[in-house]
């Protein structure tokens with residue numbers, strides 16, 4: 079049996095003012111009366127170190143929760159969207175969720191509050207204009223014996239309007255927005271920020287800046303896919319897995335030494351560039367026309383970078399990407415890296431033709447010793463488009479394209 083701590087909290091004494099008493103939240107009355115509860119245990123992997131195969135959440139299992147005899151000991155089913163009135167006794171799994179409930183509650187009511195106390199075990203907010211006019215306040219705390227953040231004191235509802243209706247709401251921050259847009263981003267990560275901005279506006283009645291929504295979307299993306307640095311960390315394991323499960327996958331991952339200040343960190347390396355191709359691409363290319371077009375596109379995101387690609391064509395002029403590389407930027411070195419790997423592993427047939435847009439870096443890479451491409455030609459579409467920027471004549475452009483496609487005397 080667990081005593082309800084809320085009884086102690088409804089007392090009249092105003093414990094906002096006495097939060098200096100650091101032990102106040104560790105109230106003994108929420109302690110289980112039976113002494114047989116198993117304490118929360120940190121599970122150490124064998125051998126001491128964290129094994130790469132042990133998921134992180136296994137390391138902080140709350141075994142006490144598994145043995146809990148009180149089936150009702152779960153978080154409240156209060157919807158975080160903020161429509162419902164708050165009340166004493168609400169329980170949340172963590173501090174962030176409890177704060178989100180308070181934020182949403184106030185944003186929905188166009189009321190503003192400030193945080194007057196916030197630390198490891200408690201969170202106290204009250205109306206921005208706290209005084210005779212408005213007594214709204216909330217005190218959320220985590221007890222030592224409970225894993226929940228609980229509403230321990232509450233004066234509501236909050237009905238005073240923010241004195242100055244601003245375009246934005248102080249508490250409508252990227253965390254609140256992230257929670258609101260999360261399902262939309264989860265369903266479609268390419269959803270545009272303007273659409274999300276509109277959704278926030280219609281849900282909350284506030285126009286929030288593009289920048290704020292953009293940040294919130296980045297947070298949602300990181301929550302769904304892990305963050306940028308983590309992704310780079312997993313790249314080597316991902317490529318190893320590809321090679322293990324798709325035998326014949328070609329991977330050339332290059333790294334650089336990693337320096338902290340001027341000191342070489344021998345335990346870490348930095349991503350430089352990677353080339354890869356799938357066995358199905360290599361196999362299919364044998365049945366395609368003996369030519370491969372190469373091009374690049376710039377990537378967006380925290381670390382930018384450039385994606386280089388090789389495209390083949392089958393007998394029906396269907397196109398097929400056959401080789402890929404992620405490089406820092408487009409230059410002679412990165413093109414040389416891509417083109418040599420492409421020639422060595424994918425486009426291995428003698429006499430195969432390379433089609434490019436005549437970029438200076440590609441030309442320089444092809445001229446470099448050991449690149450391996452004997453035959454290279456230029457893409458007519460690219461030449462015609464460059465031609466058209468210098469000579470503004472549709473007629474002349476048409477002649478150029480026709481000349482490029484016309485047969486030589488020997489061919490006709």
Ligand SMILES: [Zn+2]
Pocket residue numbers: 189205206207208212213214236237238
């Ligand atoms: Zn108020």
